[in-house]
Amino acid sequence: MPILEVKDIHKRFDRSEVLKGISFSLEKGDVLGIIGSSGGGKTTLLRCINFLERADKGTISVNGKVIFDADQHDLTVEQQRENQLNFGLVFQQFNLFPQYTVLENVELAPRLLKRYPDAEIRERSMSLLKRVGLDQKIDRYPCQLSGGQQQRVAIARALAMNPSILCFDEPTSALDPELTGEVLKVIRELAEAKMTMIVVTHEIAFARDLSDKIIFLDHGVIAEEGPAKQVIDNPQKERTKAFLNAIQK
Amino acid sequence: MVQEVMLRLCAGFVKTIELFLLTLAGAIPLGLIVAFGSMSKFKPLKIVVRFIVWIVRGTPLMLQLIVIYYGPGLLFHQNIWGMGTSGRFTAVMVAFIINYSCYFSEIYRGGIESISKGQYEAGQVLGLTRRQVFFKIVLLQVIKRIVPPMGNEIITLVKDTSLARVIAVYELIWAGQTFIKSDGIIWPLFMTGIFYLVFSGILTVLLAKFEKKLSYFN
Ligand SMILES: Nc1ncnc2c1ncn2[C@@H]1O[C@H](COP(=O)(O)OP(=O)(O)OP(=O)(O)O)[C@@H](O)[C@H]1O
Ligand SMILES: [Mg+2]
Numbered sequence: 001m002p003i004l005e006v007k008d009i010h011k012r013f014d015r016s017e018v019l020k021g022i023s024f025s026l027e028k029g030d031v032l033g034i035i036g037s038s039g040g041g042k043t044t045l046l047r048c049i050n051f052l053e054r055a056d057k058g059t060i061s062v063n064g065k066v067i068f069d070a071d072q073h074d075l076t077v078e079q080q081r082e083n084q085l086n087f088g089l090v091f092q093q094f095n096l097f098p099q100y101t102v103l104e105n106v107e108l109a110p111r112l113l114k115r116y117p118d119a120e121i122r123e124r125s126m127s128l129l130k131r132v133g134l135d136q137k138i139d140r141y142p143c144q145l146s147g148g149q150q151q152r153v154a155i156a157r158a159l160a161m162n163p164s165i166l167c168f169d170e171p172t173s174a175l176d177p178e179l180t181g182e183v184l185k186v187i188r189e190l191a192e193a194k195m196t197m198i199v200v201t202h203e204i205a206f207a208r209d210l211s212d213k214i215i216f217l218d219h220g221v222i223a224e225e226g227p228a229k230q231v232i233d234n235p236q237k238e239r240t241k242a243f244l245n246a247i248q249k
Numbered sequence: 250m251v252q253e254v255m256l257r258l259c260a261g262f263v264k265t266i267e268l269f270l271l272t273l274a275g276a277i278p279l280g281l282i283v284a285f286g287s288m289s290k291f292k293p294l295k296i297v298v299r300f301i302v303w304i305v306r307g308t309p310l311m312l313q314l315i316v317i318y319y320g321p322g323l324l325f326h327q328n329i330w331g332m333g334t335s336g337r338f339t340a341v342m343v344a345f346i347i348n349y350s351c352y353f354s355e356i357y358r359g360g361i362e363s364i365s366k367g368q369y370e371a372g373q374v375l376g377l378t379r380r381q382v383f384f385k386i387v388l389l390q391v392i393k394r395i396v397p398p399m400g401n402e403i404i405t406l407v408k409d410t411s412l413a414r415v416i417a418v419y420e421l422i423w424a425g426q427t428f429i430k431s432d433g434i435i436w437p438l439f440m441t442g443i444f445y446l447v448f449s450g451i452l453t454v455l456l457a458k459f460e461k462k463l464s465y466f467n
Contacts, residue, residue: 050374051373051374052370052373052374077378081376081378082376084373084374084376085376087374088374089374091367091370091371093365093367095365095367095368095370095371096371097368097371097372097386098390098466098467099389099390099393099465099466108375108385109372109375109376109377112377112381112385113376113377141465141466142466143466143467157375158374158375161375161376
């Protein structure tokens with residue numbers, strides 16, 4: 001059974017339909033890469049999956065259990081929060097909490113939601129920060145870190161709530177080119193450790209190496225999908241070819 | 250003579266401080282309620298609140314004092330403020346608190362609206378409740394941003410307290426001025442200026458300290 005099953009997601013803003021029926025599934029431990037031109041709906045799709053937007057139509061299931069159904073309106077806030085915690089999201093702009101140190105950023109949510117005993121939270125947070133290579137900077141504030149370091153903290157913070165599926169929305173596009181490598185390395189290590197992930201990115205080479213499967217999202221529809229190397233190296237659709245040509249120039 | 254002047258000035262100054270502190274104690278929380286009203290998703294409430302804020306900020310505090318003190322008596326033929334000094338003092342407090350709530354509310358609103366949507370969303374995807382997001386993530390960032398403009402308003406309030414005398418509340422300047430008539434001396438009035446300077450000077454230092462305390466993040 002796939003860990004994630006997204007069925008027929010539609011989303012409309014005012015007049016324009018931004019997602020026109022998106023369906024895909026993802027196996028546990030796999031990485032899904034999402035590519036596509038600007039305005040294609042990639043961010044909107046991630047936001048729907050993470051409950052930041054409410055899809056107008058469609059369902060989302062995790063491990064066979066429906067956690068979102070656009071036709072169902074009677075979910076309590078509590079239930080919705082619990083469902084949403086199947087996912088973690090790393091933002092393009094990091095969105096760290098500026099008044100908290102690196103360690104506090106990572107520990108804030110588990111502490112407030114009393115996910116684990118305090119000692120365990122500390123232990124887990126430290127090991128997450130070690131994993132992203134920031135265990136020497138736990139007392140720094142976000143403003144004292146480089147963009148790459150901030151993004152790595154954001155990854156640790158998202159992992160602290162132990163999501164089943166971690167989503168990234170262009171995690172390196174707000175970074176200076178020389179800082180993207182350190183973030184991509186962390187994501188690659190997570191993939192090797194069999195973390196289930198959805199990665200929206202413009203880094204085509206990275207998407208190709210990292211992903212098991214790639215979706216090319218264009219104007220709100222999945223224009224092409226398939227194994228990563230096939231979609232990138234040998235695209236079938238004209239739209240995919242045109243996009244890849246344009247971006248790789 | 251000097252001693253008597255100082256005693257009287259101190260009595261006036263106590264009243265000034267009282268006006269100052271009570272206004273802050275009322276307007277700081279009430280301003281937050283007004284701010285939430287002015288940001289309400291419920292349109293009629295938002296419009297009404299913003300209209301009131303506009304009127305209060307667009308007319309002199311002096312005028313508001315007079316209207317609030319004399320208005321009810323003239324309209325309903327009864328003095329709702331009660332007799333004598335304490336009645337006048339209550340009316341002054343009401344006028345000051347309403348006036349400053351409106352000023353503070355605009356500062357709060359500016360502060361709250363300046364926080365990026367990403368901060369709320371980051372909290373939300375971590376599973377925090379709206380309340381937790383506001384109190385644990387947003388609030389301190391808002392406080393940091395509003396300290397400088399609040400500081401300006403608070404210093405203005407120190408001086409605005411002197412307006413209370415238009416409805417005969419015996420505050421600092423009045424205390425100083427009485428000596429011109431009774432003894433023909435003006436130095437007590439200058440002395441009041443020194444009181445104000447010292448008081449606002451102390452506040453300026455305290456506010457700067459507080460601002461510094463929050464400078465560890467941005
Ligand atoms: N809150 C919103 N209100 C109205 N329109 C929106 C909103 N969010 C997104 N859109 C529109 O939906 C479309 C898809 O936007 P989206 O951000 O999902 O694209 P994207 O594929 O992530 O693009 P990019 O590569 O530039 O990040 C765009 O035309 C955008 O203007
Ligand atoms: Mg986007």
